[in-house]
Amino acid sequence: MIEQRKHAARAWFEALQQRLITALEAVEDDAGPASAELPAGRFERTAWRRGDGADLGGGVMAMLHGRVFEKAGVVLD
Numbered sequence: 001m002i003e004q005r006k007h008a009a010r011a012w013f014e015a016l017q018q019r020l021i022t023a024l025e026a027v028e029d030d031a032g033p034a035s036a037e038l039p040a041g042r043f044e045r046t047a048w049r050r051g052d053g054a055d056l057g058g059g060v061m062a063m064l065h066g067r068v069f070e071k072a073g074v075v076l077d
Helices: 002-029
Strands: 044-049 058-064 072-076
Touching: 002 058, 002 072
Parallel strands: none
Antiparallel strands: 044 058, 058 072
16 A cells, blocks of 8 residues: 555656656747747756665756756756
Protein backbone atom coordinates (compact mmCIF):
# COMPACT_ATOMS: atom_id res chain seq x y z
CA MET A 1 0.00 0.00 0.00
CA ILE A 2 2.71 2.51 0.95
CA GLU A 3 4.73 1.69 -2.19
CA GLN A 4 1.68 2.44 -4.35
CA ARG A 5 1.29 5.80 -2.63
CA LYS A 6 4.97 6.60 -3.10
CA HIS A 7 4.70 5.75 -6.79
CA ALA A 8 1.54 7.87 -7.20
CA ALA A 9 3.14 10.82 -5.39
CA ARG A 10 6.30 10.60 -7.51
CA ALA A 11 4.24 10.48 -10.71
CA TRP A 12 2.24 13.53 -9.59
CA PHE A 13 5.41 15.54 -8.82
CA GLU A 14 7.02 14.50 -12.13
CA ALA A 15 3.91 15.71 -13.97
CA LEU A 16 3.96 18.98 -12.00
CA GLN A 17 7.63 19.50 -12.85
CA GLN A 18 6.86 18.97 -16.54
CA ARG A 19 3.93 21.43 -16.44
CA LEU A 20 6.15 24.09 -14.83
CA ILE A 21 8.91 23.51 -17.38
CA THR A 22 6.43 23.72 -20.26
CA ALA A 23 4.91 26.96 -18.89
CA LEU A 24 8.28 28.67 -18.36
CA GLU A 25 9.53 27.65 -21.80
CA ALA A 26 6.31 29.06 -23.31
CA VAL A 27 7.08 32.41 -21.65
CA GLU A 28 10.55 32.25 -23.21
CA ASP A 29 8.98 31.53 -26.63
CA ASP A 30 6.52 34.43 -26.31
CA ALA A 31 9.14 37.01 -25.29
CA GLY A 32 8.57 38.89 -28.55
CA PRO A 33 10.77 40.64 -31.09
CA ALA A 34 12.54 42.83 -28.53
CA SER A 35 14.37 39.72 -27.35
CA ALA A 36 14.80 38.13 -30.77
CA GLU A 37 18.59 38.53 -30.71
CA LEU A 38 18.75 35.93 -27.94
CA PRO A 39 17.42 32.39 -28.37
CA ALA A 40 14.54 31.25 -26.20
CA GLY A 41 15.83 29.44 -23.14
CA ARG A 42 15.37 25.69 -22.76
CA PHE A 43 15.68 23.59 -19.64
CA GLU A 44 18.57 21.18 -19.26
CA ARG A 45 17.78 18.22 -17.01
CA THR A 46 20.35 16.62 -14.73
CA ALA A 47 19.73 13.56 -12.57
CA TRP A 48 21.22 13.71 -9.08
CA ARG A 49 21.52 11.35 -6.11
CA ARG A 50 21.67 12.16 -2.41
CA GLY A 51 24.31 10.44 -0.30
CA ASP A 52 27.75 9.01 -0.93
CA GLY A 53 27.05 5.58 -2.37
CA ALA A 54 24.02 4.97 -0.14
CA ASP A 55 20.57 5.18 -1.69
CA LEU A 56 19.25 8.24 0.14
CA GLY A 57 17.06 9.52 -2.66
CA GLY A 58 17.57 11.97 -5.44
CA GLY A 59 15.72 13.43 -8.34
CA VAL A 60 15.96 15.52 -11.47
CA MET A 61 17.11 19.13 -11.55
CA ALA A 62 16.09 21.24 -14.55
CA MET A 63 17.87 24.56 -15.12
CA LEU A 64 17.12 27.26 -17.68
CA HIS A 65 19.21 30.25 -18.74
CA GLY A 66 17.06 32.35 -21.02
CA ARG A 67 16.15 35.72 -22.39
CA VAL A 68 13.22 36.32 -20.01
CA PHE A 69 14.47 34.36 -17.03
CA GLU A 70 18.15 34.91 -16.41
CA LYS A 71 18.18 31.72 -14.38
CA ALA A 72 15.31 29.42 -13.40
CA GLY A 73 15.23 25.97 -11.84
CA VAL A 74 12.62 23.29 -11.26
CA VAL A 75 13.89 20.51 -9.00
CA LEU A 76 12.22 17.18 -8.38
CA ASP A 77 13.44 15.81 -5.06
